[in-house]
Amino acid sequence: MGNYHHPEIETMPRADIEALQSARLVEAVERVYNTVPAYRKKMEALGVEPRHIKGIEDLHLLPFITKDDLREEYPYGFLGAPLDDVVRIQSTSGTTGRRVVAFYTQADIDLWEDCCARAIVAAGGTKKDVVQVSYGYGLFTGAAGIAGGAHKMGAMTLPMSSGNTDRQLQFMADLEATIIACTPSYAAYLAESIHEKGMRDQIKLKAGIFGAEAWTEEMRHDIEQSLGIKAYDIYGLTELSGPGVSFECEEQAGMHINEDHFIPEIIDPKTGEVLPKGSKGELVFTAVTKHAFPLLRYRTKDITQLNYEPCACGRTHVRMHKPMGRSDDMMIVKGVNVFPSQIETVLMNQGYPANYQIIVTRVKTSDNIEVQVEMTPEMFSDSLTEVSKKEKELVGALKSMLGIYCDVRLVAPKSITRSEGKAQRVIDKRNLY
Numbered sequence: 001m002g003n004y005h006h007p008e009i010e011t012m013p014r015a016d017i018e019a020l021q022s023a024r025l026v027e028a029v030e031r032v033y034n035t036v037p038a039y040r041k042k043m044e045a046l047g048v049e050p051r052h053i054k055g056i057e058d059l060h061l062l063p064f065i066t067k068d069d070l071r072e073e074y075p076y077g078f079l080g081a082p083l084d085d086v087v088r089i090q091s092t093s094g095t096t097g098r099r100v101v102a103f104y105t106q107a108d109i110d111l112w113e114d115c116c117a118r119a120i121v122a123a124g125g126t127k128k129d130v131v132q133v134s135y136g137y138g139l140f141t142g143a144a145g146i147a148g149g150a151h152k153m154g155a156m157t158l159p160m161s162s163g164n165t166d167r168q169l170q171f172m173a174d175l176e177a178t179i180i181a182c183t184p185s186y187a188a189y190l191a192e193s194i195h196e197k198g199m200r201d202q203i204k205l206k207a208g209i210f211g212a213e214a215w216t217e218e219m220r221h222d223i224e225q226s227l228g229i230k231a232y233d234i235y236g237l238t239e240l241s242g243p244g245v246s247f248e249c250e251e252q253a254g255m256h257i258n259e260d261h262f263i264p265e266i267i268d269p270k271t272g273e274v275l276p277k278g279s280k281g282e283l284v285f286t287a288v289t290k291h292a293f294p295l296l297r298y299r300t301k302d303i304t305q306l307n308y309e310p311c312a313c314g315r316t317h318v319r320m321h322k323p324m325g326r327s328d329d330m331m332i333v334k335g336v337n338v339f340p341s342q343i344e345t346v347l348m349n350q351g352y353p354a355n356y357q358i359i360v361t362r363v364k365t366s367d368n369i370e371v372q373v374e375m376t377p378e379m380f381s382d383s384l385t386e387v388s389k390k391e392k393e394l395v396g397a398l399k400s401m402l403g404i405y406c407d408v409r410l411v412a413p414k415s416i417t418r419s420e421g422k423a424q425r426v427i428d429k430r431n432l433y
Helices: 014-035 037-045 056-061 067-072 106-122 141-152 165-174 184-196 217-227 340-349 384-402
Strands: 086-091 101-105 130-133 156-159 179-182 207-210 230-237 242-248 255-257 262-267 280-287 298-307 331-333 336-338 356-363 366-374 407-411 426-428
Touching: 014 037, 014 056, 014 280, 056 262, 086 106, 101 106, 106 141, 106 230, 106 242, 130 141, 130 165, 141 156, 141 179, 141 230, 141 242, 165 184, 179 184, 184 207, 184 217, 207 217, 217 230, 217 340, 230 255, 262 298, 331 356, 336 340, 340 356, 340 366, 340 384, 366 384, 384 407
Parallel strands: 130 156, 130 179, 179 207, 207 230, 356 426, 366 407
Antiparallel strands: 086 101, 230 242, 242 255, 262 280, 280 298, 331 336, 356 366
16 A cells, blocks of 8 residues: 555545535536537537536536637637636747647646656655756746646756756755656656766655656666666646546556546547457547546547556555557558557667667658667667667567568767757658648
8 A cells, every 4th residue: 555645535435426426527517518618519519508417427418629729719719718817828849830838827737736646656756855946937837847746745946947957966965856747758858968977876866757758668667777666657638637637656557647637538439439348449538637627528639548457555546557549640551550658669668778868751652761779888889780680689679560661770879969848759751721
């Protein structure tokens, strides 16, 4: 049994969780119908009224919301509270076209920070810890959520933001940070820098909370070994608040969804049909406690599965698997579905660092994938014959994982641009859209 930030909620019996969700859903639908014209219009188009929604069993009657809907109604079309009550916005990173702006009342921020506090406590955090927040501050939700959660559970917080690695390491050593929160690719880079500077014995980290980009189990073990920590996954989206929608406990066996705030469904991404428990499909969330930006049945595009089995940590909230890719950033190359995480798994199993780029091109009608992979310093000193042998081995390993041929080019250590935010893993030059 672990520690909990809200034991009575996090270990609530399933029947009570569902009763709470039903009550909150009924209230949220009524509120949204009356305050957000864009929702009302969508509901009316389906002939659905608030009176039809009596509990979570009626959730499937409601319309879906997509990122395109949010962009079309930018900026205020989905605002669910008076502007006078809005105290902050956050916005998405890395999307093209109109950004998505999410609004927060003070109560929304308090609930979000509570969710992040649960995640930090689940990662072993207490008031005695020093939490170094190395996500980017500003419009990005990562830093604001984790810093707020750390304040909520009473830990000293270092609001470092991303970048300036020398300063990160100085504070980490001098103030004896015990928990680091950043993207996994930046954690791997920090680990590299710590080893290069010979600072390993000055670092007191025990845990890391990593999210905002896809990462594999292999990368987790790599980071855990190089930093001597336990690495925890955290999940969220700006549209739902930010990180803390779900988080891993000490069992590291899926991320517990904060189901008192976010109701998950798994749907068939093509038909929109709700799939039976345990199925793999697209994750859809309904946020039942948010006021300024209340999203019902929001399509995340993340492909995952939900696990309703009891967890050894004592938490009763459903666990989601790490997303296995996205229904939209999945590459289709030569007719084959390719997820970057599959390529990363092969590289890490073969002993390469998690610094790589996938470049997809099309010559006439033929697709080509080139995977550029950084060598370790030891490999870099190998002869050209040895390097070309290693490239051939990787080509074979990728062929057996993906079923298609990829070019592999081993490049010098540190030659692929490091990311302080989300790592850009895929460069698709095919102009498919």
